[in-house]
Amino acid sequence: MRFFGYVVAIMAVGAGALGASPATVGQGQAQQIVCQVNRDRVSRYLSPVFLHRTLSDAAITLGQRYEEGTLDSSFFNQLVARRISPLGSSVRTSYKVLGTFTNDSDYVERLERTIYDQLFDRTLDAIGVSESNGVYTVVLASGLAQRPSTIDTCPTGTAQFSPSDPGSSxxxxxxxxxxxxxxxxxxxxxxxxxxxxxxxxxxxxxxxxxxxxxxxxxxxxxxxxxxxxxxxxxxxxxxxxxxxxxxxxxxxxxxxxxxxxxxxxxxxxxxxxxxxxxxxxxxxxxxxxxxxxxxxxxxxxxxxxxxxxxxxxxxxx
CATH class of the missing domain: 3.40.33.10 (CAP)
Incomplete structure (x- = not known):
């Protein structure tokens, strides 16, 4: 694929450093959260789950709506139809918003108590996680059409599984x-x-x-x-x-x-x-x-x- 890009400075602007601020240590670390969840799943003789980019994007959107006070079931249903249902013909999904927590371990402990049946469902494939100001949102899904070839109990790095495009329609x-x-x-x-x-x-x-x-x-x-x-x-x-x-x-x-x-x-x-x-x-x-x-x-x-x-x-x- 060939591509290019260029910048046009129409007015001089400050050259200060720009970039993302690092997340608070131990808070909002998706890989750490899925690692702790997987260890508890494996201890129950269940297969590990993986972090899914689409589910994490959905978690971000739901979390934003929650913080704005505009999250309701109708919006979630629309989001499922628009973003999650295309991931497989038999996808089942749910979400949970919890807050406010100061670290990931406390969050996972509460999450496991709150949605035990969903989190330790043997058919669960993947989760997506987001955190903002101590408010955590998780989206769970089973029946996904695409999965990674191998699933690490404790993933390293920041990459998340992204399904391939269905095409260029x-x-x-x-x-x-x-x-x-x-x-x-x-x-x-x-x-x-x-x-x-x-x-x-x-x-x-x-x-x-x-x-x-x-x-x-x-x-x-x-x-x-x-x-x-x-x-x-x-x-x-x-x-x-x-x-x-x-x-x-x-x-x-x-x-x-x-x-x-x-x-x-x-x-x-x-x-x-x-x-x-x-x-x-x-x-x-x-x-x-x-x-x-x-x-x-x-x-x-x-x-x-x-x-x-x-x-x-x-x-x-």
Whole structure:
């Protein structure tokens, strides 16, 4: 896959260090939590479970809703239908929010007492975990269609199992904007941003239009380009769009929303997880894709970091 990216500094900004703040030792460490759960499962002659990226993303979303006071069963049902049910034809799932704890061991001890039957179900495949301000959210699932070839009782590193994309069908047609399933893309992208302690992106209409113009240009030229006849910064200036700083990424093989997010977070982490950037525009056509990030002179807020439908997507102009 070929891809590129470049940054356009429209206004000089401070060069202070940017990055995620380290988590408190012993609090919110997903690998430590699953290790303790697995040891207790193995002691009961049950197979170990594994950390699942999609379930952890769902846990982050549920935890955010809980902290906002907007979590209810209808939202969870929508989240299951949108993000978890596609993981297998016979998936069964549940979640539990508990707080407030000062360390992972106390949390696991309480979790095992609270949902013993679910956590020690012999059919349980995987869990996802998130923690914020001592409030923990866990999502459990069985009947998953994809599993890792080997499962470590105590996983090392920070990687979590991610199912392969079902294909490049473009997602739910009702949710597709500029060739991309926008709610799915934002939900996955914003979950990654949350893990990096950055605010969720808001879609900027002008950036989305410019991203669409970029992929149209690449389709016409028959290859991706960074120095084509249409320059991102010049085009936005001409349209009267006021932004502080831009970063543009593009490539020539689109594989679906999840794969695109994985590529961006793997190759452009310093940009896509940078809290300076607050708005985004994305488009794809015939495999060519374009993603534009920007910072504004004003603050914006995503009220639905994990939108389920287009009506939930947060826009700004």
């Amino acid at each position: 473009g997602g739910n047609p009702a949710n597709v904007v500029n060739g991309v399933d926008l709610p799915q893309f934002l939900c996955t992208f914003n979950s990654a941003r949350t893990r990096a302690h950055a605010d969720a992106f808001v879609v900027h209409r002008a950036l989305a239009d410019e991203a669409q113009a970029q992929v149209e240009q690449m389709v016409q030229l028959g290859h991706y380009t960074v120095d084509g006849p249409r320059k991102v910064d010049e085009s936005l200036y001409a349209a009267g769009v006021s932004v502080k700083q831009l970063y543009w990424m593009a490539g020539d093989t689109y594989h679906g929303a999840t794969s695109l997010v994985n590529l961006l977070t793997a190759n452009y982490a310093n940009y896509v997880n940078n809290p300076v950037y607050s708005v985004i525009g994305v488009a794809q056509k015939n495999g060519y894709w374009s993603v534009i990030l920007a910072s504004l002179y004003r603050s914006v807020h995503a009220y639905s970091p994990c939108p389920l439908t287009l009506s939930d997507v947060d826009y700004t102009s």
